[in-house]
Amino acid sequence: MLELDEDTRDAIAETFNLALGHAALHFSELVNEEVELSVPQVALIPAAELLPRIAAATGLQDGARLVRMAQRFQSRQGDIQTQALLLFAERGCLDMLARLLHQPAAPQLGELERDALGEVANVILNSCMNRLAEVLDRSMTGSLPQIGAGHAAQLLAQDTAAGAQVLWAGVGMKLADQQVQGQVVFVMDMDSLQLAIHQVRAYFGMVCEAL
Amino acid sequence: MNLLLDALDCGLLLLDSEGRVEQVNRWLQDRCACAPTLGAPVEQAFGAAPEPRLLAAVQACLSQGNAVRLSQAFHPTPLPLFAPGATPQDERLRQAVDVVPVEGAQPGTRRCLVQVRDVSDTVKREQTLRQQAQQLGNEVLKLAMAQREIERQSLRFSEMARLAPVGLFETDTQGHLVFSNDRAAAQLGLDADSYLGRPWTDLLAAAGHTVDAAVAAQDRPAFECTLDIGHGKSWLRVEATPLQEPGQPPAGHLFTLVDVTELREQARRNEQRANHDALTGLANRARFEHRLNDAVSLCQAEGRSACVLFIDLDGFKGVNDTLGHQAGDDVLKAVANRIKRIKRMMRGEDLVARLGGDEFAVLLADVAEEAVIKRVAAKIEKAVRPPVAVAGGTATVGASIGWSLVGVPGVSAAQVLADADQAMYRAKRARKAARQPTPQPA
Numbered sequence: 001m002l003e004l005d006e007d008t009r010d011a012i013a014e015t016f017n018l019a020l021g022h023a024a025l026h027f028s029e030l031v032n033e034e035v036e037l038s039v040p041q042v043a044l045i046p047a048a049e050l051l052p053r054i055a056a057a058t059g060l061q062d063g064a065r066l067v068r069m070a071q072r073f074q075s076r077q078g079d080i081q082t083q084a085l086l087l088f089a090e091r092g093c094l095d096m097l098a099r100l101l102h103q104p105a106a107p108q109l110g111e112l113e114r115d116a117l118g119e120v121a122n123v124i125l126n127s128c129m130n131r132l133a134e135v136l137d138r139s140m141t142g143s144l145p146q147i148g149a150g151h152a153a154q155l156l157a158q159d160t161a162a163g164a165q166v167l168w169a170g171v172g173m174k175l176a177d178q179q180v181q182g183q184v185v186f187v188m189d190m191d192s193l194q195l196a197i198h199q200v201r202a203y204f205g206m207v208c209e210a211l
Numbered sequence: 212m213n214l215l216l217d218a219l220d221c222g223l224l225l226l227d228s229e230g231r232v233e234q235v236n237r238w239l240q241d242r243c244a245c246a247p248t249l250g251a252p253v254e255q256a257f258g259a260a261p262e263p264r265l266l267a268a269v270q271a272c273l274s275q276g277n278a279v280r281l282s283q284a285f286h287p288t289p290l291p292l293f294a295p296g297a298t299p300q301d302e303r304l305r306q307a308v309d310v311v312p313v314e315g316a317q318p319g320t321r322r323c324l325v326q327v328r329d330v331s332d333t334v335k336r337e338q339t340l341r342q343q344a345q346q347l348g349n350e351v352l353k354l355a356m357a358q359r360e361i362e363r364q365s366l367r368f369s370e371m372a373r374l375a376p377v378g379l380f381e382t383d384t385q386g387h388l389v390f391s392n393d394r395a396a397a398q399l400g401l402d403a404d405s406y407l408g409r410p411w412t413d414l415l416a417a418a419g420h421t422v423d424a425a426v427a428a429q430d431r432p433a434f435e436c437t438l439d440i441g442h443g444k445s446w447l448r449v450e451a452t453p454l455q456e457p458g459q460p461p462a463g464h465l466f467t468l469v470d471v472t473e474l475r476e477q478a479r480r481n482e483q484r485a486n487h488d489a490l491t492g493l494a495n496r497a498r499f500e501h502r503l504n505d506a507v508s509l510c511q512a513e514g515r516s517a518c519v520l521f522i523d524l525d526g527f528k529g530v531n532d533t534l535g536h537q538a539g540d541d542v543l544k545a546v547a548n549r550i551k552r553i554k555r556m557m558r559g560e561d562l563v564a565r566l567g568g569d570e571f572a573v574l575l576a577d578v579a580e581e582a583v584i585k586r587v588a589a590k591i592e593k594a595v596r597p598p599v600a601v602a603g604g605t606a607t608v609g610a611s612i613g614w615s616l617v618g619v620p621g622v623s624a625a626q627v628l629a630d631a632d633q634a635m636y637r638a639k640r641a642r643k644a645a646r647q648p649t650p651q652p653a
Contacts, residue, residue, distance in 0.1 A: 030285050071278070076319075101284050104345065112337045115307050115330070116284035126277045133275065141276035141312050141321075 002165055002193060004044045011204040012197075013042040016169050016184070019131030023124045030123055031100050036174040037124075043168050047160040047187070050168065051152060054087060054183050057170040065090035066152045067109065069121030071145050073129050075138035080192045084125045085159060085185040090149055093117070096173075096180045114147045121145045128184060136199045159187050167193070222292070222327030224253075225313075228320040230269055232256045239327060242292040244299040253325075259291040259299075265325075268310040272323045281308040283330050290327060305331040378447075378468030381454070382411045384461065386427070398447060398468050400440030411466065415449070435471060445472040488565040490540060491547035499564035499572055503617070503624040506574060510618030516579035517617035520588055521631035522550075523639060524569035524595070525609035538601035542608055543569065549594040555587055569608075572631070579616070588612045611639035 004012070024037040045053055054066075069086040088096070090109075097113050098105035100120070106113055122145050133140040148155055159166070167186040172179065188196065213236075216223055222239035224247070226232060235247045247256040253269055254260055264286055268279035281289055288303035309326040316322070372379050378395030380403065382388055388411050391403035399418035406414045412422045420436040433450040448469045453461035486498035494502070506517050524546065531539040543565070550563050550571060560576040573591070578584060591610055598605040613634025615627045622630075 076276070103341070106341075107344075110337060110340075111333055112284060112330075115280075116282045118280040119282035119285055122278075122280045126271065126275075126279065130271075130275050130277065139276055142278045144278045144280055144309050144311060 001046070002044060002190070002197065004197070007204075007206055008197060008201055009042055009044075011200050011206065012167070013169075014204075015132060015135050015200060016042060016128065016171075019128040020124075020171060020184075022131060023127030026123045026127055027120070030119065031175070033100075033175055036172075038172045038174075041168075041170045044165055044193075045168050047164060047166050050160050050166055050185065051156055053168060054152070054156075057181065057183060064152060065149060066155050067093040067117065068148045068150075068155050069117060069125070069145050070148075071121070071125045071129075072143040073140045075136070075140055077138065080136060080138055080140070080195055081189065082192060082196075083159065083187040084129060085183075085187065086121045086124055087156075087183040087185065088180060092180045096175065096178065099175060099178055109147070109149050117147050118145045121147070124182075124184070135203045136196060137203070138199075159185070164190055165193060167196075221329075222290075222325075224325040224327070226253055226269060226273075226323040226325065228273060228315045228317075228322055230254075230273060230323070233322070239292070241295045242304060242329075244291060244293060257291050261291070262286055262289040265289040265308060265310070268308075269323050269325070272310045272312045273321055276312045276321060277310075278312060279310040281306075281310070283307050283334060292327065292329075294331075304329050305334045378466075380411065380414070380466045380468075381463055382451075382466070383463045386410050386412075386464070388414060389463065395466075395468050398445075398470060399438070411464075420447075445470055446475045447471065488547075491544055491565050493547050493551070493571070494562055494564040496564065496566045499562060499566065499574065500624065500628070502562050502574055503628065506576070506617050507622075507624045507627065511620060515577060515618055518575040518578050518584050519615050519617060519627050519631045520573040520575065520584070520591065521613045521615075521628070521635040522571040522573070522591060522595075523611050523635050524571075525611055525639065525642065527569040527608050530601070530606040530608060534601055534603050534606055538603060538606055541601040542599050542606050545599040546571070546595055546608070546610075550591055553587070553590050553594055555590070572628070574617075579618075584614055588614065609642075611635050611642060613638050 020037040024035050027037070028035040041057070043053075055061075067088045067090050071084050072081070073084055074081045094105045094107075094109070094113070097116060101112075101116060109117070125145065126142060129140050129142060165188075167188065169184045169186075171182050171184050173182045174180070216234075217237035219236060219238060222242065223234070223236040224232065224239055225234040230253050232247050232249050232251055232253060235249070240246055243257060245258045254266055262281075265281060268277075268281060271277040271279060283305045286308070287305050289306055289308050291299070292304045292306060293299065293301050294304060307328045307330045311324045311326065313322050313324050314320075372390075372392040375392060375394065378392065378398040380388060380391035380395045387408055388403070388406050389408075391406075391414075396403035399414060401414075401417050403414060406417070412427050415422050415436070418440060419438050422432075422434075422436075426432050426434055430453065431451055433448075435446055435448045437444055437446050439445075448471045449466060450469075451464040451466045454463045454465055455461040486494060488495045503519065509515065510517055524542075527539065527542065530542055547563070547565060550573065555561065555575070558576075562574040564572050564574075566572050573587075575584065575587060578587075591612060595608060595610040598607045613631050613636065615630035615634060617624075617627050
C-alpha cells in the first residue's frame with residue numbers, strides 16, 4: 001500500500017492547482033463565463049474507499065445518480081497508464097448543462113447533453129493531463145471521453161475493481177452563482193502509480209529513492 | 212482501404228504531423244463547398260477557415276497527444292460543410308467533431324485524425340423533442356393547476372357546506388339525494404346519509420312532511436312545512452335551485468333548508484301587536500274596523516244581518532281618579548275577560564274589541580232579532596256589574612250599551628259604528644236620568 005508523505009501530497013496538490021488553473025481558463029473561454037476551479041483536497045486512497053469519499057465530498061445520498069466522464073491516457077513509452085475520471089452528481093450536472101446551453105434542465109442525459117458534457121470533460125481532463133505530463137516528463141496520449149450515467153456504486157464498479165489505489169482530487173467548480181461539486185480521480189495500476197509519484201517528487205526536487 | 216473510408220457515414224480527415232491534409236474521405240468531400248486541397252495546411256484547405264478552436268485542438272493533438280471533442284453545443288459549425296448539393300449561402304451542417312492522435316508515418320511522430328459527424332437531424336429532433344416536452348410539461352402544469360383548483364373548490368365547497376347557516380342537500384337529475392350537510396340532517400332530525408341514492412321527497416317524508424307531488428315536480432320547488440322532530444314544532448322553508456351550466460340541461464338541484472320558526476313567531480307577534488290591544492288582549496280598533504268592513508260587505512252581498520254593540524263603562528273615570536290608573540287598568544282587564552267569557556262570545560264568529568279608553572265593541576255575526584241583541588246586551592251589563600278586586604280595594608263599574616244593525620243597504624261600516632255610539636250615548640243619558648230623583652212638585 002503506497003502512502004503519500006505531506007511534501008509529496010503538497011507537490012501533487014500544487015500540480016493539480018496549476019493544471020486546473022489551465023482547465024478553468026479553457027473552460028471559461030468555452031462557455032463565455034467566469035469559471036472558478038479549485039483543488040480542496042488530494043489523497044491517495046484504496047479503491048474501495050472511492051465511493052464513500054465521493055459521497056462525503058459531494059453530499060451524495062445512497063442510491064443517487066452520478067455522471068462519469070472518463071478518458072484513458074498512456075505515456076508514449078507505455079510505462080504510465082491511467083484512467084482519468086471526472087465525476088459529478090447527475091442533478092447538479094444537468095443544472096450546470098442547462099446553464100451552459102441556455103435551456104431548461106433536461107430530466108436526463110440526452111444525446112446532445114452527452115455531446116456537450118464530452119467537451120466539458122475533455123477540456124478539464126486534457127488540461128489536467130497536459131500539466132501532469134510535464135511533471136511526469138512523459139508525452140501522454142489520450143482517448144476520447146466516454147460518458148456514462150447511473151447509480152454511483154454500479155457506475156464506479158469498473159474503477160474500484162481496476163486498481164488497488166486511486167489518486168483522488170476533490171475539485172469545486174463555480175459558475176457565477178452556481179456551485180457544482182466535481183471530483184477528479186486518476187485510477188492507475190500500482191506500477192504506474194509508483195512511477196508517477198517518483199516523477200512528481202523528482203520534478204519538485206525532492207529526494208527520490210531509485211525505483 | 213479508400214473504398215472502406217468512402218463507405219463511412221461520417222467525415223474523416225487525416226492530417227500529417229505538420230497539420231497538412233493527407234487524406235479526406237468521400238463523405239467530407241461531398242459536403243465541402245470546394246474540395247479540400249491535399250497537402251495544404253488545414254486552416255487553408257477548406258476555402259473558408261475552420262473555427263480557431265478546431266485549429267487549437269489539432270495543435271494540442273499533434274503536440275501533446277490530446278484527444279479532443281468539440282461539441283456542437285459550443286461549436287455548431289467548426290468546418291464549412293454543407294448538405295450535399297447545397298451552396299455556401301445555405302446553412303452550414305451542425306457538426307460534432309473528434310480530434311484523435313494517431314501514430315505518424317515515421318516512428319515517434321504523430322498524425323491527427325479529425326472525425327466529423329453530421330448532427331443536424333439529431334439537433335432538430337432534440338429541439339422538437341424538447342419543445343414537445345416543454346409543451347407537455349406546460350399541459351401537465353395546467354392540468355395540475357386545474358386539479359389543484361378543483362381540489363380547492365371541493366375543499367371550499369365542503370367547508371362552506373359545513374359552516375353554512377342553512378341546511379343543504381343536493382340531488383341528481385333523477386331527484387335522488389347525492390349530498391347533504393350536517394345541518395340538513397340536524398334540521399330533519401335523521402341520518403341523511405342513509406337516504407343517499409333515494410328520492411329527496413323520502414328524506415322529508417321521513418322527517419314528517421309529505422311533499423305534494425305537484426310541488427315535487429316543479430323546476431324550482433319552494434315551500435314551507437312544519438316538522439316535529441322531538442324538540443317541539445319547527446317551521447322549515449325548503450327551496451331548490453337547478454344546478455346548471457349556461458346552455459346545458461340541469462345536472463341536478465341544490466336544496467336549501469332554512470329554519471323559519473323564529474321568523475314565523477316574530478310575524479305572529481307583530482300581527483298580534485298590530486291587531487290586538489296590549490292591555491286586554493282583545494282585538495284593537497283597527498282589527499275591529501277591518502272585520503266590520505268585511506261583515507258589511509258580506510251582509511250586503513248575501514242579504515244577511517249582523518249587529519254592532521257599542522259599550523262604554525259607567526263610573527270608570529271615578530275609579531281612575533280615586534284608586535289610580537293601575538286600578539283602572541285592572542278594571543279594564545277584568546271587564547274584557549268577563550265580556551269574552553259570555554257564552555255567545557265563545558263561538559268564535561263574534562268579535563270583542565277594545566276601541567280605546569273605556570270603550571268596547573262587540574260584532575255579533577248572523578243576528579237580526581232585536582230580542583236576541585237585547586239579551587246579549589243584558590248579559591254584558593250583568594257581567595260587567597259585579598265589583599272588581601283592584602289594588603287598594605274594589606271597584607264597581609257599569610256598562611252603557613248602544614247597538615246598530617249591519618247589513619242595511621247603503622249604510623257603511625263607519626256609519627254603523629257611529630250609530631251604535633250614538634245609541635250608547637242615548638242609553639247612557641237615559642240611565643243617568645233614571646238615577647236622578649224625580650222632581651217633586653213644589
